Amino acid sequence: MSNLKYRLINLAMEVFALPNVAKLIRRFSDCRGVIFTLHRVLPDAPAAFSPNGILQITPEFLESVIIEARANGFDIVDLDEALDRLEADEAQDPFVVLTFDDGYKDNLQYALPILKKHNCPFTLFIAPNLIEAKAEIWWQALEDIIRENNSVEFDLGQGTEYRETSTPASKCEVFDELYWYMRKKPEADRLRLLHALAKRYQLDLTAHCRALIMEWQELQAFIDEPLCTIGAHTMNHYELKKLPEDQMADEISKSVETLAEKTGKRPTHFSYPVGGPLSAGRREFAQVKRQALASGVTTRPGGLYAENAEFLEALPRISLNGNYQKLRFIDVFLTGAIFTAHSGMKKVNLD
Structure with missing residues (x-):
């Protein structure tokens, strides 16, 4: 992303972070909740050259998000509860879902203690061949x-x-x-x-993969953790839209089967690798629905509305971007309507 684009985004974040702006937007929005996308949780600041620094936040920022969300009246719920609230006839208290993609070792060292400290449910999306170092980061x-x-x-x-x-x-x-x-x-x-x-x-x-991603033995701490829901993330972390249909379907089904075997419980939630329009679309959404998975989460930005209940296989998520770890920005991240506007006001984004 260009420096100019980052500056423009930062300017927009600063505007929406002005006192009471985000709260006012939430008051008049019918957004019911948000799903956050996270990857890495690390204490050190990224180096001068760290294009993937957008994927990491500090443990302190993660804890602040949890505390501020609850202070602003949000319940932190698991994906099953989030789907129930989307499908409810009337809106309930607003909610946040925390989802972590890929299974980085730092999730075990830095994220899990915070999540347990705050009794915070979350979902960890796993690609089995990353766990076995047969795929590549x-x-x-x-x-x-x-x-x-x-x-x-x-x-x-x-x-x-x-x-x-x-x-x-x-x-x-x-x-x-x-x-x-x-x-x-x-x-x-x-x-x-x-x-x-x-x-x-x-x-x-x-x-390289082994140094970054947990092995099955390390992942067991999450499998045994009642706060954690294990979701599927394909076998090889391939961008599904690039694959022939049979291979695409196998990437989904085999990841579900492997995780069911390894964890003793069939995953019911799925995350599309990379998750944007280049990586997943209507064909992939239909396949997730066909395989009887309860939800599929993308990286298309946006909040969650009653309309999303009809398309649970293509749910938007908001990235907790590592470039915007200011406490005053948390109120902006909690305001799903802002990110829906960024997506052209598409509450349901299938294209």
Whole structure:
């Protein structure tokens, strides 16, 4: 994302964070609640070059979100309760759902103690092949390769290209170029580029995943935790919209089957990897519904309304973005209507 876009978003956050603005919007909105997307919880601030820093918040900010949500009259509920409230004839107290994607080790070290301290229900979405280090945390691998090198060579199909990456600014430019190439290309092309880069720059992708993501033994703490709901997140963290239909369906069903076997309970909730329009759409939403999953959560921003009860397979979520960890912004994050407006006022966003 460009610096200009970040500045504009920050300006909008500051405006909505002015005293009582967010509260006034909530008063006149029919938004019933919000689902937050989280990934990593880490105490240290991101380095100068950390394009994935948007995916991490501090333990202190997580705790502040929990405290402030309840102080503002929000119940923190699990996904099952959230669906019940969406389907209710009349709105009840507003609610927040906390969801964590991928199963990072730091969730165990830093997030779980806070969630237990505050008796806070949450959902952890798991891709089994990440747990077994058979898939790749490719977005972080790309960042780490660029961070450790002052130049990068790669082939995007037109022969070897060279990029200088000696400064944070040049590293960001190259990351954006390669990240969006990988996002827009089929998964096979993304994997070829990732593995070529890893081989050239001697990054062991298996060890890299193992260092970041919990193993089954570590995940057991969440499986045994009554506050935690385990949800499915595909087998390999592939962007489903890029896959042939049979492979797409298998990614969903096999993740559900594997987690049922490993945890002793069939998951009923699903998170689409990456979750935006490039990654999941009507075909994928229909498949989640066909496989009798109770919900599917996207990363399309927005609050939750009575209308969403008719499309539980395509629920919006609001990212607790690591670039906006100011206490005054929590009131903005709690105001789903603001994010629905950002999505063009689409309460249900299937496209």
